[in-house]
Each structure stands twice: as C-alpha cells, then as structure tokens.
Amino acid sequence: MTTGAASYGALLDAVRGVRWPARRRATGATIGAHRSRLRGSSSEFSEFRPYRQGDDPRRVDWRLLARSDRAYVRLTTDRATMRTEIILDASASMAFPPVTLERWQRAREVAIGLAAVAHAESDPVGLSIAAEAPVRIPPRARRSVIAEMIRAVETVTARGSSGLAPLLASSRAARVAVITDLLGDAEELLAASRLALAAGSEVVLLHLLTLEELDPPAEAQLAVDPEQPELRRSLDADGRRRYRAALDSWMERAQGDFRAAGVRYVRALASESAARIVRRVAADAPADE
Amino acid sequence: MTFLAPWALLAGVLAAAGVVALHLVARRRPASYPLPTARFVPDRRTLVSRASRRPRDLLLLLLRVLLILSAAAAFARPVLTPRRSAIARILLLDRSAAVANPAEATRRARELVSDGVPTRLIAFDSAVAVLGEELGVLDSLDRVPPTHGGRVASVSALMAAARRLGSEIGAGADSVELALVSPLTDREVDAASDSIRALWPGRVRLVPIAATPATRAMPPLGRAVRAEDVLGPALGGRTVREDTHAVRLVRGEPSGADSALARSGGVVVRWDSIGTRTAVPLAVAMGDDVVVATLARTSRDSDGVVLARWADGSPAAIERPLGEGCLREVAIGVPVSGDLPLSPTFQRIVNGLTDACASVRVDAGMPLDSARRAAFIGPARAARGSALANSAERPTPITSWLLGVALACALLELLLRRSYGEPGAAEAA
Numbered sequence: 001m002t003t004g005a006a007s008y009g010a011l012l013d014a015v016r017g018v019r020w021p022a023r024r025r026a027t028g029a030t031i032g033a034h035r036s037r038l039r040g041s042s043s044e045f046s047e048f049r050p051y052r053q054g055d056d057p058r059r060v061d062w063r064l065l066a067r068s069d070r071a072y073v074r075l076t077t078d079r080a081t082m083r084t085e086i087i088l089d090a091s092a093s094m095a096f097p098p099v100t101l102e103r104w105q106r107a108r109e110v111a112i113g114l115a116a117v118a119h120a121e122s123d124p125v126g127l128s129i130a131a132e133a134p135v136r137i138p139p140r141a142r143r144s145v146i147a148e149m150i151r152a153v154e155t156v157t158a159r160g161s162s163g164l165a166p167l168l169a170s171s172r173a174a175r176v177a178v179i180t181d182l183l184g185d186a187e188e189l190l191a192a193s194r195l196a197l198a199a200g201s202e203v204v205l206l207h208l209l210t211l212e213e214l215d216p217p218a219e220a221q222l223a224v225d226p227e228q229p230e231l232r233r234s235l236d237a238d239g240r241r242r243y244r245a246a247l248d249s250w251m252e253r254a255q256g257d258f259r260a261a262g263v264r265y266v267r268a269l270a271s272e273s274a275a276r277i278v279r280r281v282a283a284d285a286p287a288d289e
Numbered sequence: 290m291t292f293l294a295p296w297a298l299l300a301g302v303l304a305a306a307g308v309v310a311l312h313l314v315a316r317r318r319p320a321s322y323p324l325p326t327a328r329f330v331p332d333r334r335t336l337v338s339r340a341s342r343r344p345r346d347l348l349l350l351l352l353r354v355l356l357i358l359s360a361a362a363a364f365a366r367p368v369l370t371p372r373r374s375a376i377a378r379i380l381l382l383d384r385s386a387a388v389a390n391p392a393e394a395t396r397r398a399r400e401l402v403s404d405g406v407p408t409r410l411i412a413f414d415s416a417v418a419v420l421g422e423e424l425g426v427l428d429s430l431d432r433v434p435p436t437h438g439g440r441v442a443s444v445s446a447l448m449a450a451a452r453r454l455g456s457e458i459g460a461g462a463d464s465v466e467l468a469l470v471s472p473l474t475d476r477e478v479d480a481a482s483d484s485i486r487a488l489w490p491g492r493v494r495l496v497p498i499a500a501t502p503a504t505r506a507m508p509p510l511g512r513a514v515r516a517e518d519v520l521g522p523a524l525g526g527r528t529v530r531e532d533t534h535a536v537r538l539v540r541g542e543p544s545g546a547d548s549a550l551a552r553s554g555g556v557v558v559r560w561d562s563i564g565t566r567t568a569v570p571l572a573v574a575m576g577d578d579v580v581v582a583t584l585a586r587t588s589r590d591s592d593g594v595v596l597a598r599w600a601d602g603s604p605a606a607i608e609r610p611l612g613e614g615c616l617r618e619v620a621i622g623v624p625v626s627g628d629l630p631l632s633p634t635f636q637r638i639v640n641g642l643t644d645a646c647a648s649v650r651v652d653a654g655m656p657l658d659s660a661r662r663a664a665f666i667g668p669a670r671a672a673r674g675s676a677l678a679n680s681a682e683r684p685t686p687i688t689s690w691l692l693g694v695a696l697a698c699a700l701l702e703l704l705l706r707r708s709y710g711e712p713g714a715a716e717a718a
Contacts, residue, residue, distance in 0.1 A: 093325030183325050213326045220322035223330050232321065233330035246329035 008150055011109050012116050014275035020117045020282035022082045022175060023202045023264065048072040082202075083126075083139045084118040085173035086111045087164055088153065089180035090131035092226040095158035096181075097212045102270045107179045107208055108153040109274030110281075114177050116146050117282050123175075127152060128167045130184075132160040139173055161227040168192040168203075177204040177281065182254055183227070190257055197262045204264040206281055207254065211271055214247070216240065290685075293366035301361020305354045312344035349705055356698035363691035376671065377462035378408040379451050383471030384430065385413050385442035387653035389499040395431050397496050398470050402427070406466070409454055413442040417450045441653055444469075444477045444665075448485045452677075455489070459677025466671040467493050472500030473662065476654030486665060491672025493665060501653040508556060508645045511535035519563055519623045522630045523639035534614075536643045543616065552612025556646055562587050562622030572600035573621055575638045582629045585622020594647060597621070597638065606642055615646035 051060055051071035061074045088111045094104045111127065118125045119141070126139035127149045135152050137145065164180055165188035176196060178189065182205075193203045216223065216235060225231040235243065251267070258265040268277045292298055324330075344350050382398050384391050402408045410420040412430065420426045447469070455465050467489055471477065486493070509530035514521050520538070533553040543557050551557045568583040575597035586599065593607035596617065606619040619642055629635050657665065 096323070096325050098323050181325060183328075213324070216322070216324055219320065220324060222321045223324035223327035224321045225327040226323045226325060228328075231327055233327050234333050235322075235324075235330055236333075239331055239333060243326075243330045246331075247326055250329060 008109065008112050011113050011274050011278075012146075014273075015113045015117050015278050016120070018117045018120075018279055018282050020114070020121065024174075024200070046075045049075055081121075081141070082118075082123045082175050083173040084115070084123045084175045084177070085126045085128060085139055085171050086115050086149075087128045087130065087167050087171070087176060087178045087180075089164055089178070089184065090129050090156050090158045091161050091181075091184050092159045093161075093181050093183040094208075095226070096210055101158070103181065103208050103210050104158045106270040106272075106274055106277070110206060110208075110268075110277050111153060111177075111179055112146065112150055113274050113278035114281060115149055117278060118175075119146055125149075126173065128171070129153065129156050130162040130164045130167055131156045131158070132162060134162065134167070136167075163188060165189045165192040168196055171196065171201070173201065175202040175204070177206065179206045179208060181209070182207055186254060190261060190263075193258065193263045194261050202264070203262070204266065204281060205258055206277070207251075207265065207267045208270050209251075209267065211269060214244070216243070290367050290369055290687075292362075293368060295365055298361050298365040301357050301365070304361070305357045308353045308357060309344060309350065312346060312350045346709070349702065349709070352698050352702040352705065356695050356702060359691045359695035359698060363688050363695065367685060367687050367691075369685045369687075373460075373674065374407060374462045376406055376464050376466060377458050377674070378402070378406045378466045378468060379454055379458070380408050380410050381447045381451055381467070381469040381471065382410060382412045382430070383442045383447075383469070383477070383498070385440055385477070387441040387472050387474050387477055387500055389472070389501045389653075392431065394470050394498050395427055397498060399427050401468055401470070401496060407462075409458060411447065411450050411454065413447055417443075417446045419450060419454060440647075441474065441476045442471065443479065444471070444473070445479055445481045445485045447471075448482070448489060452485070452488050455672065455677035457678075459672075459674040462674040464671040465491070465674055465677055467491065468496060469493055470496040470498060472498055472653065473657050473665065474500050474654035475657055476652060478657065478661075478665075482665075486667070489667070489672060490676045492667050492669060495662065495666055497656070500656055507640065507643075509535050510643070511537040511550070511555070514538070519625065519630045520560075520639055523636035524643060527640075527643075534645070536645075538643070548611065548616075551614040551616050554613040554646075554649075556614055556617065556643070557611075558617045558619060558643055560619040560621075560642075562620070568622060568624040573605045573638070574598055574600070575606070575641050578634045578637050578641075580629070580632065580635050580638060582632075582635070583624055583627065585624070587620045587622055593618075596642060608647060610646070617642065 048061065048064065049072065051073050055073045059073045059075075061072050064070070064072050088107060090104075094107060095101050096103050115125045115127060122141060124139035124141040125145060127135070127137045129135040129152065135156060137148055137152060161184060163185040164178060165185050168176060168178065168189060169192045178193075180189070182189075189205075193205070196203050212220075220235050223233045223235050233239070255265050255267065264281075266277075266281050268280065378401075380398055380401060382394060384394060388394050398410075410426055412418050412420050420430075451467055455467070459465055473495060507527060509528040509532065510524060511529075511531050513529045514524045514527075516525070532555075533550070534555055535550070536556040536558060537547060537550055538558050538560055539547055540559070540561050540563070543551075543559060547557045562585050568585045570581065571584040571586055572579060572581040573584065574580075586605075593604075593609040595604040595606070596608055597604070597606040597619075599605050605621050606617060608615050608617045623629065656662075
C-alpha cells in the first residue's frame with residue numbers, strides 16, 4: 001500500500017464501529033445489515049397477523065391456533081445488504097485552498113471513510129470519481145475494494161469541470177453518497193437526484209465548504225474562478241460584504257432545494273476531521289425508522 | 290559642458306518624474322487569488338489604484354528613467370566648453386632669405402616667449418610650417434641652418450596660416466596675440482597681403498629684425514659674347530671675367546669643366562636654340578616680363594626650379610642646383626633675324642636667365658615705410674579668442690553615446706516588459 005493509502009489507516013480505525021443504516025428498507029436479496037422490504041422465514045420475529053387466504057400455511061403459528069383457536073401467521077423481519085456508491089467531485093474547485101488543497105484531501109478521506117463504513121456492514125460499495133478521466137469502481141463486497149478505492153483516489157488530481165449528474169444518473173446503487181462543493185452542475189445534479197430518488201435509491205449529498213470561501217483572506221483582492229479563469233472579480237470591502245450575502249443565500253437555497261427533493265443534505269467544513277464528517281453523515285437517523 | 294537646447298533637458302526631467310509617479314501610483318491588476326466561489330463576488334472593475342511609497346518594478350523604472358534622461362540630454366545638444374586661458378600667442382618667425390641673421394630672429398623670438406604666455410610657433414623657411422607648442426623648437430631651429438633657397442617669406446602665407454591656427458586656439462583663450470618676427474620688407478608683402486591681414490581681428494605685434502642687404506651685382510660672364518650673337522645686345526655690357534662665380538653659356542651637353550664650374554659656385558646656362566631659323570609666334574614669361582615673338586620651342590626636362598614659362602604654362606627655362614652653383618637649361622629658340630634682341634623686355638629676360646643662382650641671389654627688398662607698417666600692425670588690442678574661433682563650443686561625441694544609451698535602454702525595457710508579461714505579473718509572481 002502506498003504512503004497515501006497508509007495515511008488512511010488512522011481514519012479507518014476512527015470509523016470502525018460506525019453504522020450507516022439505510023434510510024429506506026433495503027431491497028437486496030443478500031442477507032445484510034439493513035432492514036429488508038421482504039419478510040420471510042428468518043429467525044428474527046416481528047409480529048403476528050391474522051391468516052388471510054393465500055398465506056403460506058407453513059407460516060401459521062399452530063401453537064397460537066391451539067391456544068386461541070384463531071389462525072395467525074408469524075411474520076419475521078429480513079435483513080439485506082445495500083449497494084452503496086460514493087460519487088466524488090474532482091473538479092478544479094475542489095482543489096482549494098490553493099496551497100493546502102484541504103477540501104480535496106478531506107473529500108477523498110470522507111469518501112474512503114464512508115465506503116469503509118458501508119463495507120463493514122457487508123454492503124457492496126463502489127466509487128465514481130468525476131474527474132477529467134472519470135474513474136468508476138462498481139459496487140463490490142470483496143475485502144480488497146477499499147484498498148482499490150484508496151489507490152484510485154490517490155491517483156486522481158482535482159482539475160477541470162467534469163459533471164456529477166451523469167454519474168448519478170447512471171448509478172444503479174440503492175444508496176448514493178455525493179461528495180461535492182456544488183459549484184459545478186448543481187442544477188443537473190438536483191434533477192438527477194430526483195430521478196434516483198424516484199427509482200428508490202437513497203441519495204446523500206455532502207456539501208463541503210472551506211473557511212476561505214466563507215471568509216476570503218485579505219490578500220485575495222482579485223478572485224479568479226479556477227474552473228472559469230476568465231471570471232475575475234475584485235474583492236474590495238463592499239464586494240466582500242455582498243459576496244458573503246450572496247454565498248449565504250446560495251447555500252440556503254441549495255440546502256432547501258435538495259432537502260425538498262428528498263436528498264439528505266449534509267453541510268460540512270473541510271477543516272473538520274474526516275472521521276467527524278463520516279459520523280455526521282452516517283449517524284443521521286433514517287427517516288422511516 | 291553646456292546645453293544648446295536646455296529646454297529638452299527640462300522636458301526630459303519632467304517626463305522622468307512623471308514615470309516615477311506612475312510607478313508610485315499606478316492602476317494595475319491586483320494579485321489574483323483562485324476562489325471557486327468567485328461567481329458570488331459582484332461583477333465590478335478588476336483594476337485598482339494603489340499608491341505606494343516604494344515604486345514597483347524598480348529595474349523597469351530605472352531603465353525608463355535612464356532612457357528618457359539619455360534621450361533628453363542628447364536632444365539638449367550638449368557641447369564641451371574648453372578651459373580658457375587669458376591670452377595665447379601665435380609667433381610667426383621669419384627665417385627666409387629676407388632675414389640677414391637667422392640667429393638674431395631666433396633670439397628675439399626666445400625673448401618674446403620668455404613671458405610664459407602659451408605660444409604656438411609658425412616658421413617660414415622655404416615654406417610655411419606650424420612647428421607646435423614646444424618652445425624647444427626654437428633651440429632646434431638654432432642648430433639647423435635655413436633652407437630658404439633664396440626665397441623671401443610671403444606675409445600672405447604666414448597670415449593665412451596664423452588665421453587658421455587662430456581658429457583652433459581661439460576657443461581656448463580670451464585673446465590671442467599675433468607676433469611677427471620679421472624684417473617685413475616690401476618683397477615679403479604682395480597684393481593679397483592687405484586683404485589677408487584684414488582677416489586677423491586684432492593687432493600684429495611686429496618684432497623687426499635686420500633685412501638682408503640688397504647690394505649684390507650681376508655675376509660676370511666667363512666669356513665675352515660676340516657682337517653678332519643674338520644675345521649680344523643684352524649681354525654686351527656685362528663684365529667678362531673667368532672666376533668661380535662666372536656665368537658660362539654653353540650649347541649642347543655641358544662638359545666636365547662646365548660641371549666643375551657649376552660645382553664651385555658658377556652658373557652654367559645651356560642655351561641650344563640660339564640662332565634658330567624655324568620659328569612660330571609664341572609667348573614666354575619670366576617674372577613680370579612677357580615677350581611675344583616668333584620663337585622656336587624645344588623640349589626640356591622640367592625637373593628643377595622653373596625660371597620662365599611658355600604661355601601654356603610649360604617650363605621654358607629651369608634651374609637645377611649643382612654643388613654650390615647651378616645648371617640652367619633654356620628652351621627658348623631665338624631667331625637669327627628680327628629685332629627681338631633689341632627688345633628691353635627680352636634683354637631683361639636674358640639677363641635674368643644669366644643671373645646668379647637662386648640660392649645666392651637674394652633680393653630681400655626694402656623694409657616697409659612707417660605708414661604701411663603701422664597699417665599692417667593694426668589696432669592696439671589683441672584679437673579676441675571668440676572672434677577667431679568658429680564656435681566657442683567644440684562638438685562632442687557624447688550626443689551619439691547618449692542616443693546609444695537611450696536605444697539600449699529602450700531595447701532592454703522592451704525585453705524586460707515582455708518577460709514580466711502583463712503589468713503587475715512580476716509582483717504576483
């Protein structure tokens with residue numbers, strides 16, 4: 001394992017034991033850690049239901065019938081795995097701040113952390129990187145998939161302006177976590193999220209911000225968009241005030257739009273630790289539990 | 290150093306100050322900072338004005354200031370004003386045949402220059418020569434006998450040389466004294482002397498010395514000329530005596546005895562064409578005497594001092610020094626008939642051609658009378674240096690150098706600006 005991969009060791013230790021329950025019942029056929037939509041013959045008792053015509057007679061609880069002279073069917077809860085895919089934004093805006101590249105570094109760590117958490121629950125987990133040369137690792141449950149992901153994120157450099165929406169639209173995973181700064185194709189991503197939600201997938205969006213974006217440093221007198229170099233704006237005192245107002249408005253609008261669409265929107269600062277961000281994403285309680 | 294167009298220098302200084310101000314207060318693009326959320330910054334102008342106590346792009350500033358100042362200094366037309374002395378002197382020393390005692394002339398010249406005034410020496414020996422500033426030249430002149438060949442000095446030539454030299458040294462002196470050590474005889478002054486003298490705008494300090502006395506008589510003939518000879522009327526009255534300074538008329542190549550006579554100081558005149566029968570109308574001139582008659586013309590070697598010339602300028606009689614005497618060749622064919630021998634002009638020419646050698650024949654003339662001498666000396670004051678010099682300022686190559694520096698600065702500035710890229714990029718880097 002590379003030196004970069006070795007640096008993920010502490011993170012993997014930190015997120016060990018974290019659970020990332022599915023927000024919806026899983027539809028997978030493989031036995032896993034998530035509640036399944038199916039109720040079958042597992043040993044985990046759920047409830048009794050009066051027998052209806054057509055029920056499997058083998059599921060009738062004969063002892064209860066003998067005691068109460070009524071026919072009840074014994075229901076059990078099944079557990080299933082959940083195909084999880086992490087979509088990582090590798091556009092140029094992620095490589096910020098210019099010197100430390102803190103956002104890109106944190107995004108990679110969070111992606112690996114979330115994948116490790118899902119993989120620990122036996123979920124097949126995959127990774128898609130929206131880079132100039134897109135990288136896609138399909139969801140797998142084998143042990144080496146995390147190491148494969150680490151190698152993939154270490155070889156990618158954040159540059160260009162590749163879109164996230166096509167990756168989300170083509171994903172067949174039941175749970176998709178998108179790690180982005182929302183400075184690319186946000187509108188298309190929102191539309192693709194709606195489609196994925198309608199198809200039964202669970203979409204989690206981690207909006208990564210930096211302190212330098214919230215409060216640009218004093219030496220930033222001429223702001224240049226790394227994805228659109230021709231966009232150059234002067235940051236004087238009045239410009240800063242109006243910038244903060246516009247940025248706040250945009251963040252609130254993005255949060256509202258994604259949440260209204262049913263997307264789990266989580267906002268985090270890149271200055272936070274990756275383990276903390278992973279816990280915040282995973283600890284969010286499922287809506288239907 | 291002075292500037293002929295100081296306003297150009299002033300304009301250059303103002304322009305340079307403007308450049309410095311522009312480097313202190315300049316509208317420039319600030320350092321760019323990559324900000325992914327730049328789209329939320331209001332769209333306003335990206336050029337800002339910033340005043341600074343320290344100019345930016347120091348090297349560029351220095352090049353631009355140097356460029357402007359160099360060009361301005363060049364256009365201001367700098368000239369070098371030489372260091373001026375109060376007085377300078379041009380000493381004209383006559384060492385021609387008109388001077389009876391050349392050593393006396395040198396002594397008077399040495400007395401003259403002993404006052405320490407910077408002096409340039411012009412001497413006339415056989416011709417005008419500017420001998421330089423070193424007064425040791427006078428000592429050298431003492432050791433070298435004059436080689437004037439019997440010629441007297443030409444005051445016109447001396448004054449013309451003095452005027453040329455005055456143009457050179459006039460810029461370096463407030464006044465220039467012209468001193469002439471000469472007997473100043475009437476033979477040294479010619480028709481052009483007055484007009485050339487008028488070109489010197491000041492006094493001529495005359496140091497008179499003794500002139501060579503004009504007491505020489507015509508040399509005797511070695512042999513008497515026959516009465517029927519065509520030259521008889523002209524030479525009949527001449528003394529006949531066979532001595533070392535006698536004149537010998539020969540026809541054909543001179544013999545050894547003739548050469549011996551010439552070497553000992555005599556005059557051998559080879560005149561072949563006396564009594565010729567074929568003649569055509571020709572003119573011959575010797576000094577102020579011109580004869581037009583039916584003459585015969587023979588070809589003669591022109592290597593020597595020309596004594597007489599034909600009308601077309603070719604030599605009719607020449608003289609070549611030989612030992613202490615000389616050998617003359619006369620190409621004038623005199624016809625046997627006619628009254629030409631009786632012509633006084635022809636007789637003067639014949640006597641001139643049978644006169645003593647030029648090296649010993651000295652006619653210094655008489656010293657000028659007091660009125661002409663006073664007129665020659667002129668006003669009481671010496672010539673002003675500024676009146677002599679064409680320009681008080683000497684042209685200097687510094688203008689070319691300044692323009693070269695300006696051009697080099699312009700090229701360097703262009704290269705430097707290209708290496709910087711857009712304004713402010715150097716600071717951003």
